[in-house]
Amino acid sequence: MSEAVEQTRRTHWSGVADDAERDRWTRVAEEVAVTLAADALERDRRGEQPFAESRLLQESGLVNLLDPAELGGGGGHWESAFLVVRVLARADASIAQLLGYHYINSANVAFVAPAAEREGWLRRTIEGRWIWGDSVNPVDPNLVLRPDGAGFRLDGFKRFSTGSGVGEALLVNAVVEGGEHDGRLAYLVLPYGHPGVELVDDWDNLGQRLSASNTVRYHDVRVGPEHVLGLGTDEPFQSLVTPGIQLVFGNLYLGIAQGALAQGRELTLARPNSWFLSAADTYREDPFVQRLYGELVSRVAAVEALADRVNRSFDRTIDRGSAVTADDRAALAIEVAQLKAVSSDTAVDVANRVFEATGSSSTASHVGLDLHWRNARTHSLHDPVDFKKLEVGAHFLTGAVQPISLYT
Template identity: 60%
Template sequence: MIAQPQTLRRTPWTSQADEAEISHWSTIAQSVAETLAANALERDRANATPRAEAELLRSSGLLNLLVPAEFGGGGGHFESAFHTVRILATADGSISQLLAYHYFNQAGIGFYAAPANQATWWRRTVEGGWLWGDSVNPVDPTLVLTEDGEGYRLNGLKRFSTGSGVGEVIIVNAVIDGGANHGKVLAFVLDTGREGLELLGDWDHLGQRLTASGSVKYTDVAVHPQDILGEVTDEPIASLLTPGVQLGFGNFYLGVAQGALAKGRELLLARKNAWFLSDAESYAHDVIFQRTIGELKARTAAVEALAEKLNRRFDTEVARSHELTAQQRGEYAIAIAELKVVATETGIEVANRIYEVTGASSTANSVGLDLFWRNVRTHTLHDPVDYKKIEVGAHFLHGELQPLSLYT
């Protein structure tokens, strides 16, 4: 009997994280978060390129959490990565975002590259200590990729390129213009020192200041065959990357809410006396303030429960590899959209209403409580949450799944 050839797995992640793994990476993340928290406000106000922060992520080992152990990586799972993102967000939303984007940019190796080519990419990212930025903003489609011999030439401008200002490499998505492959979308990786690649450093926003998310200009940048990860297709397992990014957002918003709650608790417990109309011995013993903070804590706990469930499920869906169906992928994307809705609204509400229990003195610039609100308010505008509500409603009412995009 002749053995039938087996299809190579698209992705290298085949199992679930155990408690020991999650505990290991959570401990590291907590240590990094404590370091970041020590001067988060000062660094945010300085608004400098986060090179020291990037080195902290690198030296901690967090950059290679998802890289298979056989290639020198941490051998971790996505559930551990989502935990890490959330923990960092309690201290520094910017660096949490930087790491979250890095994880899915780097994971493009497993989602886009042919299985036979992945080993080389995994080794290169570990040996180079790469932090991966991106240049894929789908609402800014100004890149032109044209054939040039065996490779291509890239021209155009991409805004909101997170991590580009500090990463060793940038993953780029661009449509081929002309030639036999006209219309195909390629994912490829460029080192930030490539000739013709210009980092504009123009990121200067209300929040998320240290994400190195400036624009990148490309002028006749050479894209060699060895730079190409693969074609961006609608294959369910390859397109699962996008819901994964949205799940990262949900964990990030949750972490910001938890950080704001922790800071608010600290400030509330430190408040002396009580409101003059109250019979309580302190603000922290006043039922008015207990009710408010209890409401915010309960809502945050509910978001956490949903996030925990979906974080673990991501590894289950990834493990299906090429057997993942479009229906399975679509239904999971809807579940993640549900998290996106409640995480967005809870993150903003907590970061805003925490002032109700911390009082007027907490608005002092030296306190820095505004950092949580500015960060979550800025990033939750990434894509309109109302469209996520529509996705959830359309599926609940009619069983509709959304067409594939870099937002769904």
């Protein structure tokens, strides 16, 4: 490949996944999902940092799915990565979130790092089987990053730092105050246990309890040049990180809905008899129950078809590398927003209404059917879905697109 073509492509990702690749990673994800499903409810109740689950992801090879094969990575495409998130979310949405965020966080090597430094970051990631956590919450502008010699000093805190409790690498976003880079967004990578970094084990929420999304506090943290991944720009290619994370969300919600339906089906088939006013002999034969599942299954199937299409669109856009335009990026963002709108609402609704078919006995704590709803309800509040609907509607009516941010 010529140097000019390589520079245009910008990354090791090219083309789209074929059937063999998707099948390979689906099988791996399904094996991991079986292990996770065996004690998902018990682990959720304990709410401990997911060190064991992280090792499972590392040993399976899933953490390196997107890394270049020539350096020892999985050589996979984004379509496969999104599909893996979806498969895991059927069994354990917390760990699916952890892995999905890792994919996006580590992808900043391609989106942000200078070309000459990318291979070094990739080699360390692959050889160490790193999981990349993050501390980037844009609505917590509570970090102070000031120049200090050749590097910086970092103070403050960030909430909702997914993967920070277990990841080998912690991606941190902070705006520089002072010096030649004043006002620019810096992407920092700190190793687990870096001096001055305090991991606060305070993630005790309704759902996604094992996503390690705790608070991180920074106490006069030295940030050397070796910890600086790169600086933010207004380049359309670099900003693909936001459609990427929102696509993780769409596939996460779809997987949760599929998991709720699968468990609901098992419970419904196991129910004896039927409601005393029904003409059917069993609940599975009751037309009202069948109609309910018909509606829910059809909605989930429609979301799946949209997700598959948008997942592939992401790979096709990535393939354009530095040739990606603002219009390309905007078109992709609208597709992703469409998926976010329908997948979010569908997951919450399906995980709620499936109880209508499974009955009051399915609300028992030991059944754990509520886990799907708790996970969907918690993560779907990440950023208001109404703004995604507004984004889609405004574009449809006026052609307007949202300004680029870490949420749009």
